[in-house]
Amino acid sequence: MFVDRVQIELNAGRGGDGCSSMRREKYVPRGGPDGGDGGVGASIILEAKLGVNSLAAYAHRKFHRAAKGQPGRGALCHGKRGRDQILYVPPGTTVIDSEHGFVIKDLKQPGDSFVIARGGRGGRGNATFKTSTNRAPRECTLGEPGETRSVILELKSIADIGLIGKPNAGKSTLLSRISSARPEIADYPFTTKHPNIGIVDVDADRSFVVADIPGLIEGASEGIGLGHEFLRHIERAGLLVHLVEPNPVDETDPLQNYLGVRDELIEYDASLGERDEIIVVTKSEMENAQEVCEALRESSQKEVMMISSLVGEGLEVLKLEIMDRVQARREKMIADGEEVTILRSTDLEDKPQSNKRLPPHLAGLTKQMTSDRPAKEFDQEAPLHGHNAPGRKQKRREPS
Secondary structure (H helix, E strand, O other): OOOEEEEEEEEEEOOOOOOEEOOOOOOOOOOOOOOOOOOOOOOOOEEEEOOOOOOOOOOOEEEOOOOOOOEEEEEOOOOOOOOEEEEEOOOOOOEEEEEOOOOOEEEEEOOOEEEEEEOOOOOOOHHHOOOOOOOOOOOOOOOOOOOOOEEEEEEOOOOOOOEEEOOOOHHHHHHHHHHOOOOOOOOOOOOOOOOOEEEEEEOOOOEEEEOOOOOOOOOOOOOOHHHHHHHHHHHHHHHHHHHOOOOOOOOOOOHHHHHHHHHHHHHHHHHHHEEEEEEEEEEOOOOHHHHHHHHHHHHOOOOOEEEEEEOEHHHHHHHHHHHHHHHHHHHHHHHHHOOOOOHHHHHHOOOOOOOOOOOHHHOHHHHHHOOOHHHHHHOOOOOOOOOHHOOOOOOOOOOO
16 A cells, blocks of 8 residues: 555653652661652654655554653662654655644655654652752652654655656556566556656666656646646656657547646646656557657657557667766756765665674684685695794793
């Protein structure tokens, strides 16, 4: 189940109560106060993590409560603090305050995290109230309650490419041919009911992410159909691939369909109308595909490509064209000081290995020994190490 918007309530842990205790021990007169402080309540942390692709984990669990701190005890024993609770969300999740509607944090990069609800402080034990004039205080304080927040988690998929177009334009078919994604494909409109994400590997070192959203119809910017609900998934896309079907099943004009989708994008967000775009005529095996291509090229004054996902015609050329534009955008982002989004765990830099000490049978000469090469076959002239090394004087123990 794909869930991209959910409202949850978070309650951080309460701090532990302070302890009021007096030291009573034999041979220790006037032991004085020894009540410990309470432990700090657990906080709730939101963290973006690779591999988490949906907010479905929070669809049926709307309330999250962190552990509370333990109370203090005698003998100056402080209470144990609560263990912080980490909630993992997909990269690209926006955290919104449900009461006032402002954005608290935008978790774009994997590993981005912040404390959304802070745990309460522990209460003070009576030992902390001891002064030069108050030698035997009895008072202690209670732990403070943790923060409670109601937030909206809204997922905006982080994709380099956004596939847009009318229903049944061939978006899901194209995604299945150029990536390992397997969206639902059928010969009727609105087959895609939620966004599908696919990673396209152009070669060993280059790849990009494609987001396929449900088809857009007239009035989508006003909430008609499925498109408006998922248009936010292409807000982060730097390049739009607009697919146009040459022979729609509803017998509408392909050129008017293209202009209609453009109008809906501008109505939803004016910046989408200025976004870089590649116009693609799908199903090039049809007879009128070339005529539609020429009409779109004349109307938009842009280069129009033709592909056929059924026979594979033009797919490699389209992938290379997309990759070139994506690479140019990434280089511009780096030059402007912006961070390029990490797509998957293989894109992470390898962490340097720690200098962990190896056991002797793996660190010395014996690490070269195998069942086929026993110790007697080693070169006798090989330098030795340790106390058997030549030239090293052995210390003799003097008789006592």
